[in-house]
Amino acid sequence: MRRTSISYTLSHCVKCLKCVKACPVSAISLVDNRISINEDRCINCGQCIKACHSKGLVAQGSSLEKIKDYEYTVCLVPSAMWSVCKTIEEAERLYYAIKQLGFNEVIDLSPVEGQLKHETQRICENLENGNGIAYFCPAVKWLIETNYPMLLDNLVPLNYASEVKAKEIRRRENGDKIGIFLLCECEAKLALAKEPYKNLTYQVDHALAIIDVFPAIREHLKDGREKVRFCRSGLQASNPSVIVQKQEYLVADGFDKINEILSMEEFNLLDSFKMLYLFPCFNGCIGGHLLWGNSYLNRNNIDALTGEENVPTTDYPIEDLYKEVASSTSDSRSFKEKMEEFHKVNEILDHLPHYDCSACGMQTCRIMAEEIARGNKKLSDCRVLAASKGKVQ
Amino acid sequence: MSVIYEKIYNVERDDYANAGLVSSLIKQSLRTIGISPAVSRRVAVAVYEAEINMIIHAYGGTITLQISDDGMIRLIAKDKGPGIPDIEKALTPGFSTASKKAMELGFGAGMGLPNIKRNADEFSIESSPAGTTLDLKFQERE
Ligand SMILES: Nc1ncnc2c1ncn2[C@@H]1O[C@H](COP(=O)(O)OP(=O)(O)OP(=O)(O)O)[C@@H](O)[C@H]1O
Ligand code: SF4
Ligand code: SF4
Ligand code: SF4
Ligand SMILES: [Mg+2]
Numbered sequence: 001m002r003r004t005s006i007s008y009t010l011s012h013c014v015k016c017l018k019c020v021k022a023c024p025v026s027a028i029s030l031v032d033n034r035i036s037i038n039e040d041r042c043i044n045c046g047q048c049i050k051a052c053h054s055k056g057l058v059a060q061g062s063s064l065e066k067i068k069d070y071e072y073t074v075c076l077v078p079s080a081m082w083s084v085c086k087t088i089e090e091a092e093r094l095y096y097a098i099k100q101l102g103f104n105e106v107i108d109l110s111p112v113e114g115q116l117k118h119e120t121q122r123i124c125e126n127l128e129n130g131n132g133i134a135y136f137c138p139a140v141k142w143l144i145e146t147n148y149p150m151l152l153d154n155l156v157p158l159n160y161a162s163e164v165k166a167k168e169i170r171r172r173e174n175g176d177k178i179g180i181f182l183l184c185e186c187e188a189k190l191a192l193a194k195e196p197y198k199n200l201t202y203q204v205d206h207a208l209a210i211i212d213v214f215p216a217i218r219e220h221l222k223d224g225r226e227k228v229r230f231c232r233s234g235l236q237a238s239n240p241s242v243i244v245q246k247q248e249y250l251v252a253d254g255f256d257k258i259n260e261i262l263s264m265e266e267f268n269l270l271d272s273f274k275m276l277y278l279f280p281c282f283n284g285c286i287g288g289h290l291l292w293g294n295s296y297l298n299r300n301n302i303d304a305l306t307g308e309e310n311v312p313t314t315d316y317p318i319e320d321l322y323k324e325v326a327s328s329t330s331d332s333r334s335f336k337e338k339m340e341e342f343h344k345v346n347e348i349l350d351h352l353p354h355y356d357c358s359a360c361g362m363q364t365c366r367i368m369a370e371e372i373a374r375g376n377k378k379l380s381d382c383r384v385l386a387a388s389k390g391k392v393q
Numbered sequence: 394m395s396v397i398y399e400k401i402y403n404v405e406r407d408d409y410a411n412a413g414l415v416s417s418l419i420k421q422s423l424r425t426i427g428i429s430p431a432v433s434r435r436v437a438v439a440v441y442e443a444e445i446n447m448i449i450h451a452y453g454g455t456i457t458l459q460i461s462d463d464g465m466i467r468l469i470a471k472d473k474g475p476g477i478p479d480i481e482k483a484l485t486p487g488f489s490t491a492s493k494k495a496m497e498l499g500f501g502a503g504m505g506l507p508n509i510k511r512n513a514d515e516f517s518i519e520s521s522p523a524g525t526t527l528d529l530k531f532q533e534r535e
Contacts, residue, residue: 266434267416336535339397
């Protein structure tokens with residue numbers, strides 16, 4: 001089961017309900033005067049963190065201290081991280097500084113990301129009809145599983161770059177003893193590791209939030225540099241403005257836009273495209289919430305980083321790149337049970353005001369009705385109903 | 394077999410601004426209930442095409458969603474005219490009489506009715522100058 005990477009600080013929370021309203025999958029509610037996140041539903045999209053203006057919610061990774069638990073450690077660095085460097089010299093200083101954190105090896109993921117990008121395009125172009133949805137962002141996959149189950153078949157069944165690389169590392173001699181760390185540019189990727197959220201199916205041991213380790217990295221930026229060269233295709237893969245320019249590819253960034261696209265695709269209105277390449281973050285992964293810098297400026301850095309020498313993509317055998325996608329959601333209820341529940345909730349909903357104001361702590365009146373149906377809430381917990389009753393008396 | 398859920402939606406003539414709204418509401422209901430993704434997708438595609446046809450070719454009408462206890466999902470799209478003079482022709486892929494305005498908005502490939510027919514488990518159409526009625530059935534497993 002997936003765990004949420006969002007944590008809550010009661011003492012900072014002003015109970016404004018902005019996070020409750022922002023959640024795309026209705027995973028947050030205010031219960032007993034504190035924010036509660038439904039772990040089963042949360043897709044780690046970070047929309048709640050963006051909505052909160054009071055530091056009530058944060059995404060946290062593992063602590064760097066964990067390096068000490070291993071004899072040998074590897075740090076995986078995604079393309080998006082390099083995009084903050086304006087020159088190859090800056091990148092080499094960054095590479096050196098990351099190593100000084102105490103890792104034995106620092107591995108740039110851009111060659112893997114490049115191969116995954118090419119493979120995604122190949123799969124989509126060979127589709128007989130319809131299109132494939134490319135999801136380098138795990139939140140896209142989880143969003144589709146939760147809100148757009150009709151589109152599960154469109155998902156391109158490729159693995160994440162961090163997992164492809166981590167699997168290779170595990171195959172080394174004593175590979176299972178190597179501590180694998182992943183630098184994460186967003187909340188979603190923090191969930192792609194065993195720790196800190198106990199997502200045990202992944203090969204990566206620890207997910208680190210880039211902003212958390214940045215102060216430690218900065219201390220070493222002036223100390224030295226070490227040669228590193230990147231794969232242009234990989235750097236492009238995390239950046240929607242340069243990724244691919246082809247008529248039959250639809251590339252989009254921003255949560256509202258991808259929701260619109262997914263809703264249209266449910267009606268088969270995007271059949272003329274071969275590939276839907278979706279990034280919930282503005283400017284793609286280089287706009288990740290846990291990365292610093294100005295993503296509008298950063299997207300111009302890629303040329304400088306790959307101008308001199310271009311590292312080829314990796315060439316893993318195809319089977320190392322694939323990953324199974326659940327073919328349908330895990331709703332085990334019978335049709336009869338589903339309809340009974342739907343009726344019960346609708347009956348309760350008829351008594352609620354349909355304001356969807358969230359004042360009761362639930363995102364919408366429907367969610368409230370579901371809670372009432374489960375016996376967790378009462379009609380009188382609706383603030384609007386309670387207020388209007390007060391007036392009549 | 395008896396109907397255990399019914400909801401009737403209005404569709405207005407020439408209401409391009411809200412094109413797809415009723416289909417979205419129906420799609421949302423199916424997801425809320427938990428109807429299987431494969432059946433929901435077929436319903437979604439069909440109801441969208443039917444709704445658009447009502448807006449661009451007809452004088453508006455109603456779309457009724459019915460669900461029966463045996464898992465039958467039925468859509469009845471009933472409009473107020475002007476009817477389809479030659480149904481067989483209208484069902485031919487590529488046939489369209491879409492207005493210039495509708496074409497400009499991206500409709501009028503003549504694929505709507507053929508897609509509806511392909512996606513529904515049962516399809517029937519009746520038409521006279523008083524109106525066209527599409528009756529579509531989709532079978533969800535029990
Ligand atoms: N409800 C309706 N009332 C009157 N005429 C209709 C109706 N539905 C379809 N038609 C006629 O049938 C033709 C074919 O319909 P169909 O939905 O297959 O294609 P279209 O609407 O023209 O284009 P597309 O659906 O691909 O955008 C229409 O052009 C129109 O002449
Ligand atoms: S991370 Fe996204 S899905 Fe999870 S609680 Fe926040 S807004 Fe909801
Ligand atoms: S957005 Fe949520 S967590 Fe932040 S202050 Fe408001 S209620 Fe509290
Ligand atoms: S109207 Fe009542 S039930 Fe609906 S969201 Fe507001 S307080 Fe909750
Ligand atoms: Mg049509």
